[in-house]
Amino acid sequence: MKQRGGSDEAKRRAGESAAEIPEDGDVVGLGTGSTAAHAIRSLGERVDAGLDVRGIPTSFQSRQVAREAGIPLTSLDEADPDVAIDGADEVAPDGALIKGGGAAHAREKLVDSAAERFVVVADPSKEADALSHAVPIEVLPDARVPVADAVRSAGGDPELRAAERKDGPVVTDNGNLVLDCAFGEIDAPNALARTLSVTPGVVEHGLFVGLADELHVGDADGVEITRY
Numbered sequence: 001m002k003q004r005g006g007s008d009e010a011k012r013r014a015g016e017s018a019a020e021i022p023e024d025g026d027v028v029g030l031g032t033g034s035t036a037a038h039a040i041r042s043l044g045e046r047v048d049a050g051l052d053v054r055g056i057p058t059s060f061q062s063r064q065v066a067r068e069a070g071i072p073l074t075s076l077d078e079a080d081p082d083v084a085i086d087g088a089d090e091v092a093p094d095g096a097l098i099k100g101g102g103a104a105h106a107r108e109k110l111v112d113s114a115a116e117r118f119v120v121v122a123d124p125s126k127e128a129d130a131l132s133h134a135v136p137i138e139v140l141p142d143a144r145v146p147v148a149d150a151v152r153s154a155g156g157d158p159e160l161r162a163a164e165r166k167d168g169p170v171v172t173d174n175g176n177l178v179l180d181c182a183f184g185e186i187d188a189p190n191a192l193a194r195t196l197s198v199t200p201g202v203v204e205h206g207l208f209v210g211l212a213d214e215l216h217v218g219d220a221d222g223v224e225i226t227r228y
């Protein structure tokens with residue numbers, strides 16, 4: 001599994017802390033990435049010990065990790081999540097996030113925003129005073145050029161995400177492409193999020209503003225929890 005950001009130990013602590021939250025009967029949104037995978041495995045250990053939960057995966061990867069961990073799965077067709085646990089690429093002090101380093105942000109936003117309680121898991125390298133990470137935008141393949149033009153008009157610098165072990169672009173679980181769009185420091189994430197959301201051809205962008213309820217940050221000493 002790809003490692004982005006800080007130490008795996010810090011990610012594991014954050015994931016284990018969040019995995020303590022679900023209770024018997026809960027439906028749990030299962031995020032994508034290396035930190036969320038720690039939470040899924042830890043939740044799987046609780047399932048082994050008798051906890052009765054069902055998970056809603058946010059990607060091919062999280063579905064695989066959950067199956068290996070023995071977590072029964074369901075979907076948004078059947079239930080709304082009580083809790084969603086997911087990672088982030090950058091976290092601002094007010095809980096605004098940039099996500100999509102794993103190109104899973106469309107399904108992540110769907111599941112995380114449907115959850116009663118959205119818990120973010122991260123290592124300290126993800127915390128920032130202001131959002132400035134490139135914003136991943138999932139686009140319909142035919143919309144790559146017009147969306148890139150719209151991003152430039154909004155002050156951004158779009159770059160088509162290239163695959164690492166395939167010639168050509170990353171193709172998402174939904175069959176779309178990803179533009180990583182650098183905007184520098186983002187002063188008004190809400191306004192940018194609205195602009196991107198109404199751009200034709202944008203499937204979803206990685207700005208998650210006003211969605212996170214709680215942040216668990218692991219480090220060498222333990223876990224710091226912030227509630228928004």
Ligand SMILES: O=C(CO)[C@H](O)[C@H](O)COP(=O)(O)O
Nearest residue numbers: 033034035087100101102104
């Ligand atoms: O948004 C995501 C995937 O689309 C991930 O949650 C984000 O990239 C963080 O990943 P990691 O925990 O591996 O650092």
